[in-house]
Amino acid sequence: MPAPDMHGAPPRLPGRTVARPGKPPGRWRRIGWKRRIALAVGAIFALLVVWLYLGYRSFSNEMDAANRKINKRTRAALSPDHGSILTTPQVSLIMGSDSRNGNELAGTRADSILLVRTDPGKHLVSMLSIPRDLNVRIPGHGFGKINSAFAYGGPALLIRTVRAFTGLPVNHLVIVDFTGFKELIDSVGGITVTNPYKVISSAPFDGIMWHFKKGVIHLDGRRALAYARIRKTTNPADSDVTRTERQQRVLQALAHKLVTPSNIFNLPSIGRDLAKPLATDLTATDFLELAWVKFRSGRTVKCHLGGIPNVVGGQDVIQPVAQNISVIGMFLGKQAPQPPPKNELYAPGC
Numbered sequence: 001m002p003a004p005d006m007h008g009a010p011p012r013l014p015g016r017t018v019a020r021p022g023k024p025p026g027r028w029r030r031i032g033w034k035r036r037i038a039l040a041v042g043a044i045f046a047l048l049v050v051w052l053y054l055g056y057r058s059f060s061n062e063m064d065a066a067n068r069k070i071n072k073r074t075r076a077a078l079s080p081d082h083g084s085i086l087t088t089p090q091v092s093l094i095m096g097s098d099s100r101n102g103n104e105l106a107g108t109r110a111d112s113i114l115l116v117r118t119d120p121g122k123h124l125v126s127m128l129s130i131p132r133d134l135n136v137r138i139p140g141h142g143f144g145k146i147n148s149a150f151a152y153g154g155p156a157l158l159i160r161t162v163r164a165f166t167g168l169p170v171n172h173l174v175i176v177d178f179t180g181f182k183e184l185i186d187s188v189g190g191i192t193v194t195n196p197y198k199v200i201s202s203a204p205f206d207g208i209m210w211h212f213k214k215g216v217i218h219l220d221g222r223r224a225l226a227y228a229r230i231r232k233t234t235n236p237a238d239s240d241v242t243r244t245e246r247q248q249r250v251l252q253a254l255a256h257k258l259v260t261p262s263n264i265f266n267l268p269s270i271g272r273d274l275a276k277p278l279a280t281d282l283t284a285t286d287f288l289e290l291a292w293v294k295f296r297s298g299r300t301v302k303c304h305l306g307g308i309p310n311v312v313g314g315q316d317v318i319q320p321v322a323q324n325i326s327v328i329g330m331f332l333g334k335q336a337p338q339p340p341p342k343n344e345l346y347a348p349g350c
Contacts (some may be wrong), residue, residue: 006306007206021199023239028083043295045316056284056288059274060283060284062272063278063280063284063287065275066275066278066279067096067283069175069279070155070280070281072206073156074154074155074281075281077156077170078173079091079169079170080171081171081172085118085289086293087121088120089118090172091117092116092170092174092282093113093114093115093172093174094113094114094251095112095114095176096110096176096178096181097110097156101308102252106290110146110149110150111178112132112229112244113129113130113147113158113162114129114248114251115128115129115168115331116128116251117331118290118293118294118297119333120296122295123298124298124299125297126254127248128166128303128304128305128327128331129241129244129245129247129302130162130304131146131244131305131306131346132146132147133145133147133316133318133320133339134146134305134306134307134317135312135315135317135318136161136320137161139160139161140160142155143312149161153176155173159173165320168332170257170324171319172281172282172286173280174278174279174282175278175279175280176277178229178277180277182221182222182224183221183273184221184276185254186220186273187273187274188258188270190224191218191219191224191250191256192216192217193249194215194249195212195214195216195217195317198212198214198255199212199214199238199246200212200235202232205226205229205230206226208226209283210223210230219250227246227250228246237345239346240346242345244304245302245304252300252302255294258274294312301330301331301333301337302350303330303337303348303349304329305320305328305348306318306321306324306348306349307320307321307324307346307348309346318346321347323348323349327349
């Protein structure tokens with residue numbers, strides 16, 4: 001047996017390692033580097049799952065509040081969707097209003113009316129703007145501007161009017177309160193749109209004379225709202241139709257921004273801002289499904305209805321034309337998109 005060394009330390013036996021006093025080998029030291037990486041990745045993944053779950057719960061609670069703003073009468077006016085948003089084409093009516101609390105109050109006119117159709121099978125998203133001055137038959141009220149339907153009978157009557165005029169089912173409804181729209185865009189860091197020509201307001205909007213240059217522009221919430229809503233500009237070619245095109249650009253840019261990974265991961269922070277300005281029948285799960293369909297879509301078709309300017313009963317209106325039927329076919333993907341004729345301010349097209 002080997003003798004102790006000169007310092008009195010116990011002898012080392014062949015094939016055996018003696019731990020130094022006070023420094024026992026730790027459990028972590030005995031784990032290989034590959035396993036350490038696997039454990040670290042697993043911990044990060046677990047934290048990510050918890051974070052996304054908390055974000056979903058926060059967003060879901062706010063969407064529950066948005067759902068409670070839609071009454072039974074409005075829900076009854078919607079057409080059944082007959083399938084999942086992930087697999088079945090759906091049409092949603094998006095309406096912008098000035099109500100101060102997001103509630104669906106009769107007596108308020110619809111500032112913007114937009115149909116959005118998702119077609120997962122074709123990876124296609126289509127937008128169809130309806131000019132608010134379009135002169136149509138409002139059930140029970142004769143002819144009038146289409147936005148008057150909301151004033152007469154709230155969103156339920158607007159849904160019925162849109163369906164009667166276009167022949168399209170309306171499966172879902174989203175009412176956007178513009179007073180909360182600014183905060184939503186600010187919460188996602190603003191949006192970027194490509195502006196085809198200069199837009200200069202000829203009258204103050206929100207107390208400011210606005211100037212938007214041609215080309216790529218970045219908009220915070222206040223600027224995005226002004227860009228989408230100003231009606232009086234110095235450009236004689238501007239009309240209610242071109243204003244709806246600006247609104248489409250804003251909505252498309254916002255939808256693109258919402259489905260980016262950074263904002264999906266930031267759902268706990270932006271969930272309240274996203275749901276607060278809304279009144280809708282869509283659930284939190286429905287919105288996430290729509291986001292996925294939008295993310296996977298290969299293209300977006302943007303169309304608008306139109307007609308000929310006219311005066312009816314002392315009011316300026318847009319009298320519908322037969323070409324609207326073809327534009328609805330383009331919106332449905334049944335016909336190739338065609339732009340409106342040049343030099344016709346209110347002509348329909350895509």
